[in-house]
Amino acid sequence: MRLISNRMARREAITGYIFASPWIIGFVLFTAYPIVASIIYSFMDYNILETPRWIGIKNYIDLINDRTFWLSLGNTCYYVIFSVPLNMIIGLSIALLLSMDIKGIAVYRTLYYMPSIVPLVASSVLWSWIFNPNFGILTHTVRLLGLTPPAWLSDPKWAKPSLIIMSLWGAGGGMIIYLAGLKNIPRTYYEAAELDGASVWRKFIHVTLPMLSPTLFFQLIMGLIGSFQVFTQAFVMTGGGPNESTLFYVLYLYRNAFQFWKMGYASAMAWVLFVIIMFLTWLNFVISKYWVFYDQA
Incomplete structure (x- = not known):
């Protein structure tokens, strides 16, 4: 009975791993491997076309x-x-x-x-139109209030606040x-x-x-x-x-x-x-x- 029970448990475990294998393979190939590779490449001079060259902590310096x-x-x-x-x-x-x-x-x-x-x-495309300095709805609204609208995305002082908005x-x-x-x-x-x-x-x-x-x-x-x-x-x-x-x-x-x-x-x-x-x-x-x-x- 114990032998039969062990065989059934082993069969269930194998079946479970088979059903989970698409996720496991995807995780290893598209998540675990890139993470490990990025750690290694961070200590290398690598431009894809040439063989990576070890340079230690130079990138961080x-x-x-x-x-x-x-x-x-x-x-x-x-x-x-x-x-x-x-x-x-x-x-x-x-x-x-x-x-x-x-x-x-x-x-x-x-x-x-x-x-x-x-x-x-x-x-992003929609908000580019909204922030348009010529026909943007936000620009038009500010003008209706009797104010001078900023250049929004074209003004260094307003670009980041615009993205926050x-x-x-x-x-x-x-x-x-x-x-x-x-x-x-x-x-x-x-x-x-x-x-x-x-x-x-x-x-x-x-x-x-x-x-x-x-x-x-x-x-x-x-x-x-x-x-x-x-x-x-x-x-x-x-x-x-x-x-x-x-x-x-x-x-x-x-x-x-x-x-x-x-x-x-x-x-x-x-x-x-x-x-x-x-x-x-x-x-x-x-x-x-x-x-x-x-x-x-």
């Missing part, structure tokens, strides 16, 4: 002395600092409005969510997650606060925010990771200009890899970005114990 590297990192940090909080605030504000139990609320939720599923390239277009994606978190807050907490005479603002500060803090923490982490990898908007709308004001980190990495053919240098940049994101994620987890509260009930 060159990064320290690269002015454009620091410029791209600064542009990216600027984007992260303003984009992440604004998206969180707008997403939560919309979620609070759409958490009300009124007729037809599902339609409004769908309408606010739809922009977040539009492909980013299509959104565009990022709010996808706030509906975060809104869905906030809405789920709001619906998960027990109604009894609000009833207890009302019995104590708490105002709407006090209920928001002392009930909603603490109970929603795990959701806010999740959105903060995901927002940081996503914003540090901003690429498509700048690539499609500005190409990194004007005057490299929108040359974000990943765009500069792309240029090094696929325009300058400096694959080793680009791999080093990728791992520096990985370390930065990992450090900020770890730091947020450390700080989270002071402001993230989990319901133990």
Whole structure:
């Protein structure tokens, strides 16, 4: 009986591995291998056409002395600092409005969510028209208000803020997650606060925010990771200009890899970005114990 049981267990294990093999093969070929290869290439001089040459940590030393590297990192940090909080605030504000139990609320939720599923390239083209200094709808709106519209994407001072404004277009994606978190807050907490005479603002500060803090923490982490990898908007709308004001980190990495053919240098940049994101994620987890509260009930 034991022999038969072992044979059946072995057969089930083999069957399981066979069914899982497409994912395993895909993971090894398209995820694990590129990760390991990028680590190795980051210590090499590699331009695809020639045999890689080991140069040690030279790529990382060159990064320290690269002015454009620091410029791209600064542009990216600027984007992260303003984009992440604004998206969180707008997403939560919309979620609070759409958490009300009124007729037809599902339609409004769908309408606010739809922009977040539009492909980013299509959104970038659309917003290029919106920001057009001649016939853009945003330019026309500013003129109707009696103000002089800026050059938006053509002005180095306004290019990054313009892309940050565009990022709010996808706030509906975060809104869905906030809405789920709001619906998960027990109604009894609000009833207890009302019995104590708490105002709407006090209920928001002392009930909603603490109970929603795990959701806010999740959105903060995901927002940081996503914003540090901003690429498509700048690539499609500005190409990194004007005057490299929108040359974000990943765009500069792309240029090094696929325009300058400096694959080793680009791999080093990728791992520096990985370390930065990992450090900020770890730091947020450390700080989270002071402001993230989990319901133990």
